[in-house]
Amino acid sequence: MDASPAHTPERQAFYDELKPNHLAPLWEVLRGLITREPETPCVPVIWHYDAVRPHLMRAGSLITAKEAERRVLILENPALKGKASATHTLFAGMQLIMPGEVAPAHRHSQSALRFVIEGNGAYTAVDGERTYMSPGDFIITPSWTWHDHGNDSDQPMVWLDGLDIPLVGLLDAGFMEPGNAETQMVTKPAGDSLARYGSGLLPVDWRPATRTSPVFNYPYARTRDALEQMKQQQDWDRCHGLKLRYVNPATGDYAMPTMATFMQLLPKGFAGAPYRSTDGAVYVCVEGRGETRIGDKYLAWGPRDVFVVPSWASHTHRAESESVLFSFSDRVVQEKLGLWREARGNA
Numbered sequence: 052m053d054a055s056p057a058h059t060p061e062r063q064a065f066y067d068e069l070k071p072n073h074l075a076p077l078w079e080v081l082r083g084l085i086t087r088e089p090e091t092p093c094v095p096v097i098w099h100y101d102a103v104r105p106h107l108m109r110a111g112s113l114i115t116a117k118e119a120e121r122r123v124l125i126l127e128n129p130a131l132k133g134k135a136s137a138t139h140t141l142f143a144g145m146q147l148i149m150p151g152e153v154a155p156a157h158r159h160s161q162s163a164l165r166f167v168i169e170g171n172g173a174y175t176a177v178d179g180e181r182t183y184m185s186p187g188d189f190i191i192t193p194s195w196t197w198h199d200h201g202n203d204s205d206q207p208m209v210w211l212d213g214l215d216i217p218l219v220g221l222l223d224a225g226f227m228e229p230g231n232a233e234t235q236m237v238t239k240p241a242g243d244s245l246a247r248y249g250s251g252l253l254p255v256d257w258r259p260a261t262r263t264s265p266v267f268n269y270p271y272a273r274t275r276d277a278l279e280q281m282k283q284q285q286d287w288d289r290c291h292g293l294k295l296r297y298v299n300p301a302t303g304d305y306a307m308p309t310m311a312t313f314m315q316l317l318p319k320g321f322a323g324a325p326y327r328s329t330d331g332a333v334y335v336c337v338e339g340r341g342e343t344r345i346g347d348k349y350l351a352w353g354p355r356d357v358f359v360v361p362s363w364a365s366h367t368h369r370a371e372s373e374s375v376l377f378s379f380s381d382r383v384v385q386e387k388l389g390l391w392r393e394a395r396g397n398a
């Protein structure tokens with residue numbers, strides 16, 4: 052667009068007159084509101100797990116999970132200070148539960164995903180069913196479902212929390228309710244949801260009541276096995292390697308209505324072509340080592356590191372060794388609204 056209209060004393064006097072009337076001239080701000088391309092303030096950033104873990108353990112010695120309600124260190128984008136956001140629409144945080152602790156039951160409009168980073172055998176309970184967590188598992192807490200977390204194992208348990216908090220906040224659509232009891236009653240055996248809905252079968256007369264997948268734990272062992280089988284074909288996407296999306300088996304849509312989730316495998320030596328899309332994403336390295344170049348920034352990642360690729364930022368992945376990356380974004384929302392775009396190569 053052309054340059055902003057010139058400022059004159061007369062115009063400025065007019066603008067000052069408008070202010071008390073809660074009016075403002077659009078032509079003064081239009082160029083910042085409607086841009087030729089997405090212009091996010093969000094920047095590329097990486098959190099190396101080795102650097103985060105000592106702070107997390109220190110939090111573990113300073114406050115209990117019960118007192119904190121959720122003992123989480125926010126992964127805050129440095130360009131979004133004080134906004135508790137990794138991208139404009141997504142919250143990311145590292146949650147710690149020490150042995151014997153409980154994070155009490157509550158429910159809220161915001162959907163949450165858990166991506167397990169460290170530990171084995173702690174549980175998250177959703178609507179009366181406990182699921183036990185292992186590294187690489189992708190676990191869903193659907194909107195407005197009761198959930199609590201507990202650690203009956205003898206080791207600290209850490210997972211990445213991903214929530215749509217900023218998006219729900221933008222829409223002013225958030226409700227929250229604390230539970231009456233610390234832990235909810237267990238009414239179903241562990242593994243019930245996966246058996247019932249996640250085996251390529253569905254109960255014959257069952258119809259989904261919500262937009263979230265009825266499978267709430269996608270175990271890493273199954274995801275990894277799918278990637279391992281598929282890689283035999285050597286059919287690599289030049290930007291993504293081998294990338295799969297988690298789906299809701301009842302609809303074929305993404306597993307969650309507000310956050311799209313993915314797992315991808317990059318073969319050893321992979322040097323990806325440039326790619327960008329309008330959904331800013333949070334990545335977690337599950338296995339391997341490599342780097343993601345975003346503009347003139349190089350983010351070198353290894354297991355358990357978390358990094359952000361902002362909206363419409365051209366980036367390339369490289370893998371030193373065979374690598375597996377989990378990621379989540381608001382792509383599912385953008386697609387529903389007809390806003391999502393991507394560009395491959397240097398276009």
Ligand SMILES: [Fe+2]
Pocket residue numbers: 157158159163198
């Ligand atoms: Fe919660």
